Amino acid sequence: MSWLTLLPGKKSLHLAAAMLLVGVAGAQAQDAVEGKKVFEANCTVCHSIESDVVGPALKNVHERRDEEWIIKFVQNSQELVQSGDKDAVAVFEKFNKVPMPSFGGSLAEADIKNVIAYIKEESAKEAEAPTEAAVTPTDDQASTPAAPAEVSFMELPPVVHLTFILSAIIILLSLVTLVMLFRLFVPMMGDTIHDEDFRKSFAGRVLFLLRGDATVVTGQAKDKIHSHHDFDGIQEYDNDLPPWWKAMFYVSIVFAVGYMLHYHVFKTGTLQTEEYEMEIEQAAIFAAKNAEDPNAVTNYEALTDAASIDAGKSIFSTNCAACHGQEAQGAVGPNLTDEYWLHGGDVNEIFKTVKFGVPAKGMVPWQGKLTKDQILQVSSYILSLKGTNPANAKEPQGEKE
Incomplete structure (x- = not known):
């Protein structure tokens, strides 16, 4: 038997090639699935595919940076920044010098590659979405009137x-x-x-x-000296005051009388102090009705039951530990276990900080991602950590309470 007879035919070659391609595609899809899990567990706090959050949008990041650079940046971004890498420094400067947590000790290189595969897949989806929307506009878009165009004077009838x-x-x-x-x-x-x-x-x-x-406006100069008005050789002329000045003086007298009668005698008008107090009351009523107002008055009490504290701990580990540390000792974000607070240490102040965030400092708002009850649970859990003194705690920041 010749060794040629052992070679597969053309159909077998095609089948083998097809199976190889299917296997590669399946592996890539599996990479994206695993990458999504890693991304949601570690990255969604600070990143989004489409828009900037604390860090930059990751859409098409694989086209802007090579894979080796992305892996190094995820493993230890500050090491790249300190080495003078111009791309790393540019990202660090653009996003308010908020350092990205180092994932070199928690994510393997394969995990980071899976995240890159997931970003590639999501970037391709985002690129297709606008095209489909342009072909089939929604009813709301169709019913929305176009903004009126500006018309120049020469185009008027x-x-x-x-x-x-x-x-x-x-x-x-x-x-x-x-x-x-x-x-x-x-x-x-x-x-x-x-x-x-x-x-x-x-x-x-x-x-x-x-x-x-101009005497009708300025008055007439008589050039007559007062007989007994003399001081150190300085004498005063008996000239008319300007008519416009006298008119304003008389008007001010009439206005003063009317003001006194309106505000102090008949009290038909409110004084500035009363107006201010009324506006403060109206603002308080408005804030109480508007749950999305950061200035709304809240009177939550910290939860102390074990179930609520355990739920808050779970929420903290999933969403907050990436920036504050697993024990809230502080990493990118501040230490939450000491007596110092940047935005207030009362449960209502912590609740507002978690809900509305502090975007300028890298703290993302969690409204829309966490319910009111979940925010209260995690706020209560944070308060329960006071004085735990974890290892390698970050230095105090803010004011002592």
């Missing part, structure tokens, strides 16, 4: 243009008529325009103001 032109012509003709009347009647009056009676009349004041005499 001719009727509007004609209205503006006619208005301008009427104003111009009115001014021309007034000028012509002045030029016609002033010469006819001759020297009588300088009579004191005419000068003090409204028409005379307007006429002389147009001719450059």
